Amino acid sequence: MNNEKKKAPGASKAFGVLLRFHRERARVSQEALGLKTGYSKSQVAMIERGERRAKGSFVDIADELTGAQGALLAVAEEVTASGIAAWFEDYLWEEARAADIHWYENHLIPGLLQTDDYARAVFNSAVPPLEDEEIEAGVAARIKRQELFFRKPQPLVTFVLEKAALTKPLGGEDILRKNLLHILDMAKLRNVEIQVMPENPRTHAGLSGPFILIETEERRSQLVYVEGQGGRYFLSEQPDVGDVFARYSALRAQAYTPEESVRRIEQAAREL
Numbered sequence: 001m002n003n004e005k006k007k008a009p010g011a012s013k014a015f016g017v018l019l020r021f022h023r024e025r026a027r028v029s030q031e032a033l034g035l036k037t038g039y040s041k042s043q044v045a046m047i048e049r050g051e052r053r054a055k056g057s058f059v060d061i062a063d064e065l066t067g068a069q070g071a072l073l074a075v076a077e078e079v080t081a082s083g084i085a086a087w088f089e090d091y092l093w094e095e096a097r098a099a100d101i102h103w104y105e106n107h108l109i110p111g112l113l114q115t116d117d118y119a120r121a122v123f124n125s126a127v128p129p130l131e132d133e134e135i136e137a138g139v140a141a142r143i144k145r146q147e148l149f150f151r152k153p154q155p156l157v158t159f160v161l162e163k164a165a166l167t168k169p170l171g172g173e174d175i176l177r178k179n180l181l182h183i184l185d186m187a188k189l190r191n192v193e194i195q196v197m198p199e200n201p202r203t204h205a206g207l208s209g210p211f212i213l214i215e216t217e218e219r220r221s222q223l224v225y226v227e228g229q230g231g232r233y234f235l236s237e238q239p240d241v242g243d244v245f246a247r248y249s250a251l252r253a254q255a256y257t258p259e260e261s262v263r264r265i266e267q268a269a270r271e272l
Contacts, residue, residue: 010089011078013050018075020048022066037061050089090234091212091225096148098155100215102248104206106162108170109179111142112149113159113186113194118179119143121171154191160206160251162197166268173272180269187262195255196264205250213248 023033030044037044037058046052054062054076063072095101103110109118119142123135130138148155166183169176187194197204212225224235224244235241256264 010050010092011075012053012089014078015054015072015075016048016050018068019054019062019066019072022068022072023048023062026066028066033062033065036065088232091232092145094214094216094223094225095145097217098148098214099153099217099219100156100158100213101148102158102213103210104160104212104248104251105165105210106206107168107210108165109183110159110161110165112146112157113179113183114142115175115179115182116143117171117175121175125170149186149189149192156191156193158193158195158252160195160197160248160255162206163199163264163268166196166265169272177269177272180265180272184262184265184269187258187265193258194261194265195252195258196261197251197255201254203254205247205254208247211244211248213245 023030029041030048031041033039034041034044038056039047039058043052047054047058059072059076062068063070066072101112103112108122111119114122116139119139120135123130123138149157166180167176183194186192197206209226209228214223214225216223221236222241222245224241226233226235235244255261
């Protein structure tokens with residue numbers, strides 16, 4: 001697993017760097033800050049590394065305790081406005097510059113293919129619930145990511161989707177139908193291929209769960225991004241990366257062709 005940090009910090013990382021600067025200047029330990037804010041020492045460390053977003057009264061207390069004079073409050077507003085989860089910033093840095101992206105998903109329409117209404121329904125389903133401003137910022141950030149389809153040079157973006165991801169009516173059937181029509185529009189792009197898995201395959205290479213494969217900028221290297229209940233991480237070393245790329249190749253062979261997949265998606269939309 002590769003946890004190398006890129007020199008392109010997002011809002012959460014910028015807040016973390018600033019928090020650490022003011023905390024150390026004020027000679028306040030992570031443990032002391034945690035005791036004042038109700039966080040553990042490890043949680044404070046995660047915030048300072050940009051891996052966790054500060055919530056509740058943490059920012060107000062930290063700003064006063066460290067003598068930051070409003071600096072932490074100002075940057076914290078940027079964290080919320082960015083709409084990007086702290087732990088997702090490293091992935092987005094790679095995604096925005098990728099030469100190729102290959103995505104296997106089994107339970108949701110991938111973020112790069114979501115409409116704003118569908119994305120809003122996904123964020124509204126979060127447990128614990130998100131604040132309204134977090135939801136709207138998240139929707140805006142998700143839709144903006146989709147600009148990568150049209151950048152120059154164009155990346156090759158492929159998807160293998162389970163039928164369940166295309167039939168779960170998050171937000172209602174009308175929202176799902178409109179998103180399926182949006183997927184059909186995206187499938188017309190020359191640099192996009194979308195495949196649907198049969199419902200009852202005799203063999204299946206994706207039983208370990210969803211993942212995203214990235215050919216990095218100018219194809220210098222390959223990465224695998226995985227999310228789960230217990231965390232999120234990159235794989236960047238062999239044989240792990242090669243194993244997952246082989247798994248994706250098997251999934252594409254097991255799925256319907258792009259042409260047949262379009263027909264299946266059209267049928268799913270008509271049935272709503």
